[in-house]
Amino acid sequence: MAEKELTLDIAAAQQEMTITGVSGSQAQKTRMLQMGFTPGTRVRIIRRAPLADPVEVKVRGTKMLLRRDECRNIRVASAE
Amino acid sequence: MSEKAVRPIKVAIIGNPNVGKSALFNSITGASQIIGNWCGKTTEVCTMAVHYDNKEFHFTDLPGIYGYGSHSSEEILVNDFLREDPPEVVMVVLDAMNLERGIYLLLETLERYHHVMVILNKLDAALEQDLIVYHDRLEAELQVPVVPEKKQGSLDTVELFSTIVEVASHLAPRRNYAIRYGEKVERALAQCKGTVHDDSLGSVRWLLLKRLEAESDTLQSDIISTRYNVAEDIAARITAKRPTGDTLSDRIDRWALHPVWGGPLMLLVFGIMFYLTFAISRPLSEWIANAFELLGPFLTEWFAVWNVPELLSDLMVGGILKGVGAAMGFLPQMAMFFLFYSLIQDSGYMVRIVFLADKIMSAMGMNGKTFLPLVLGCSCNVNGILASRILSSRYDRTVAILVSSYAPCPARLGVMVFLVSAFFASTAATVVMLSLLGISLFLMVFVAYIVSLFIPRDGESSFMMELPPYQTPTLQGMTTSAVWLTLNFVHRIRNVIIAASVVMWCLSNFPAGPFEQTYIVKIGKILEPVGNLMGLNWQLIVALIFGVAAKESVLSSLGIIYHAAQDSGNLAEILTHSISPLTAFTFLLVYMIYTPCVTTLVTMYQETKDWRIVMYGALGSVASAVVLGSLVFHGGRLLLG
Numbered sequence: 001m002a003e004k005e006l007t008l009d010i011a012a013a014q015q016e017m018t019i020t021g022v023s024g025s026q027a028q029k030t031r032m033l034q035m036g037f038t039p040g041t042r043v044r045i046i047r048r049a050p051l052a053d054p055v056e057v058k059v060r061g062t063k064m065l066l067r068r069d070e071c072r073n074i075r076v077a078s079a080e
Numbered sequence: 081m082s083e084k085a086v087r088p089i090k091v092a093i094i095g096n097p098n099v100g101k102s103a104l105f106n107s108i109t110g111a112s113q114i115i116g117n118w119c120g121k122t123t124e125v126c127t128m129a130v131h132y133d134n135k136e137f138h139f140t141d142l143p144g145i146y147g148y149g150s151h152s153s154e155e156i157l158v159n160d161f162l163r164e165d166p167p168e169v170v171m172v173v174l175d176a177m178n179l180e181r182g183i184y185l186l187l188e189t190l191e192r193y194h195h196v197m198v199i200l201n202k203l204d205a206a207l208e209q210d211l212i213v214y215h216d217r218l219e220a221e222l223q224v225p226v227v228p229e230k231k232q233g234s235l236d237t238v239e240l241f242s243t244i245v246e247v248a249s250h251l252a253p254r255r256n257y258a259i260r261y262g263e264k265v266e267r268a269l270a271q272c273k274g275t276v277h278d279d280s281l282g283s284v285r286w287l288l289l290k291r292l293e294a295e296s297d298t299l300q301s302d303i304i305s306t307r308y309n310v311a312e313d314i315a316a317r318i319t320a321k322r323p324t325g326d327t328l329s330d331r332i333d334r335w336a337l338h339p340v341w342g343g344p345l346m347l348l349v350f351g352i353m354f355y356l357t358f359a360i361s362r363p364l365s366e367w368i369a370n371a372f373e374l375l376g377p378f379l380t381e382w383f384a385v386w387n388v389p390e391l392l393s394d395l396m397v398g399g400i401l402k403g404v405g406a407a408m409g410f411l412p413q414m415a416m417f418f419l420f421y422s423l424i425q426d427s428g429y430m431v432r433i434v435f436l437a438d439k440i441m442s443a444m445g446m447n448g449k450t451f452l453p454l455v456l457g458c459s460c461n462v463n464g465i466l467a468s469r470i471l472s473s474r475y476d477r478t479v480a481i482l483v484s485s486y487a488p489c490p491a492r493l494g495v496m497v498f499l500v501s502a503f504f505a506s507t508a509a510t511v512v513m514l515s516l517l518g519i520s521l522f523l524m525v526f527v528a529y530i531v532s533l534f535i536p537r538d539g540e541s542s543f544m545m546e547l548p549p550y551q552t553p554t555l556q557g558m559t560t561s562a563v564w565l566t567l568n569f570v571h572r573i574r575n576v577i578i579a580a581s582v583v584m585w586c587l588s589n590f591p592a593g594p595f596e597q598t599y600i601v602k603i604g605k606i607l608e609p610v611g612n613l614m615g616l617n618w619q620l621i622v623a624l625i626f627g628v629a630a631k632e633s634v635l636s637s638l639g640i641i642y643h644a645a646q647d648s649g650n651l652a653e654i655l656t657h658s659i660s661p662l663t664a665f666t667f668l669l670v671y672m673i674y675t676p677c678v679t680t681l682v683t684m685y686q687e688t689k690d691w692r693i694v695m696y697g698a699l700g701s702v703a704s705a706v707v708l709g710s711l712v713f714h715g716g717r718l719l720l721g
Contacts, residue, residue: 021301022301026151026297027151027152027542028542029297029300029301030147030149030151030293030300031146031149031151031152031542031544032544033300033301033304033305034146034147034149034184034304035146035181035544036180036181036184036308038301038304038305038308038309039301039305040305040309041308047337047339048339049337049339049342049435049436049438049439050339050340050342050343050436050439051439051440052439053438053439054435054438054439054448054543056337056435056547060180060181060312061178061179061180062177062178062181062546062547062548063546063547063548064544064545064546064547065431065434065435065543065544065545065546065547066543066544067438067442067543067544070542070543070544
């Protein structure tokens with residue numbers, strides 16, 4: 001069953017998601033892919049900073065910090 | 081003797097940011113380049129020669145990268161280096177705790193180069209979390225020599241150098257490792273075959289892959305995804321992991337990064353840091369100041385015995401010795417600061433600070449990382465400027481450097497508190513102090529805006545960074561970097577301090593005679609028309625000129641100018657009779673912003689090598705002080721009648 005696609009910035013905390021794609025400028029896309037945000041990878045928001053930005057996510061066994069704008073460029077679907 | 085033995089073997093150290101390249105580089109070369117837990121720490125390429133077993137090796141520590149792209153400044157730097165100075169051996173550093181990302185970079189390196197070897201580190205930290213990494217399996221999987229580093233600094237030198245020699249002397253280059261990509265990519269590769277040739281830049285297949293990546297987004301995503309999937313599989317095959325719950329690091333972060341408590345906890349950490357810095361360094365500073373004070377009369381006597389002309393002896397004692405003594409008094413505080421700075425950096429808390437403060441800072445047009453220089457600038461502007469190294473983009477770094485020179489340092493606060501309490505009752509005094517600090521905060525935002533007019537804000541600069549687990553910093557590592565940084569700092573400022581002391585001494589002692597006739601008073605009187613705009617008389621201007629040499633000397637010079645007795649209560653009384661509260665407020669405002677002290681300005685130059693930034697730091701601040709000072713003075717006069 002195809003899940004509704006959303007962007008990582010609005011995903012709920014602690015929910016396991018699967019990356020479906022990344023967007024943004026060429027440089028941003030390359031960097032995200034190189035850091036392991038490739039389609040099919042599991043990602044989970046651990047927590048948000050005091051003012052809901054930046055966001056701490058877990059991907060590929062390590063934790064990463066991303067600004068909300070950067071999360072907006074990561075498309076995800078609920079991983080079931 | 082063959083020529084080959086004479087030529088050094090060039091080794092380039094490659095790895096992800098924070099992987100421990102600098103630590104490895106230091107342990108191999110024995111240099112005390114700082115070891116850090118921070119992205120963008122190695123901003124310059126550093127090469128060191130090492131002699132081992134009658135051979136010369138050139139190790140180069142390159143900035144951390146995630147792949148061989150051409151988008152980030154680090155990647156461009158690494159690519160430029162590899163093109164201009166092709167290494168004989170590419171040494172990839174892998175972090176056992178972060179294998180997938182590391183193996184991804186290793187795979188791309190293997191696709192690109194023949195002469196590759198691997199250092200696998202942080203095996204002990206991995207083991208602590210029940211993660212076993214089998215280096216021999218990695219070796220077998222990828223046919224690449226792997227040298228394990230079980231504990232930090234425990235690298236087997238014999239094995240290391242023999243592996244380097246072996247990799248460098250492969251007679252026939254091995255075939256490159258090739259990943260089998262999806263059909264689309266392989267077809268595209270086949271199509272453009274023959275259009276590029278193998279050269280020192282990298283293998284044909286890798287060059288073609290790079291071209292495809294640049295040409296098509298879909299292909300780029302396919303290539304990187306496939307490579308990552310291979311990396312994921314390899315990482316799974318070479319490790320054994322017992323499922324574990326939350327690590328200690330996770331448990332600390334639950335509090336340290338808490339949406340409500342994270343901020344207050346951070347402030348508490350800073351508070352303790354400041355308290356300890358001053359509590360420990362103050363007695364030491366006093367001791368140094370006393371020692372210099374005792375040295376003064378002793379030297380004067382000694383000069384007299386040796387028939388040194390009185391003027392020269394006075395210059396040495398009253399000028400240089402006094403100036404150097406004042407600067408040395410700051411050393412304990414500086415050393416303590418560097419110690420805490422290393423603690424925050426090496427433990428991994430620095431990244432957490434960025435996480436907590438980024439939103440507020442970006443609202444003010446600054447990078448989240450600027451928060452640290454800004455806070456540390458409150459202990460001493462020089463510290464803030466030095467801490468600005470953590471920022472990588474030119475815009476962010478310039479802003480951080482200029483902004484931290486506005487941070488209220490203890491010297492400034494001391495003078496401000498004294499004068500505010502002399503002129504205003506307690507409630508008014510609090511309001512005055514807070515409004516002064518508020519104005520300086522406003523100025524910081526303004527500075528960020530001004531800088532953005534000259535240096536384009538790098539829109540592409542990405543914030544995304546790894547959040548590494550906490551590490552226990554070693555006391556030795558911390559003290560080494562603290563001592564090294566302090567000595568380095570002394571070394572860099574000593575000439576300027578001496579020059580500034582001599583200049584100030586000459587200005588305030590020539591022409592010989594009463595103080596009112598000296599050059600400094602003359603300069604003050606020449607500048608009086610400018611001062612009048614802000615309601616400042618020449619006496620106050622002279623005090624401000626003295627303040628450029630050292631901010632805290634404003635009080636003592638006011639004392640001399642207003643002929644106050646040693647007793648500071650007396651100075652307060654004389655001042656309240658000589659100038660109005662409005663003038664006092666304007667003076668404080670101007671004093672707070674007009675220019676950082678000479679040491680700060682020199683550090684600004686040392687860190688940027690750009691006179692324009694220093695000029696802005698000095699003249700821009702004077703200009704804003706004059707404008708704001710005039711506005712406040714005349715506005716105040718209108719309001720107060």
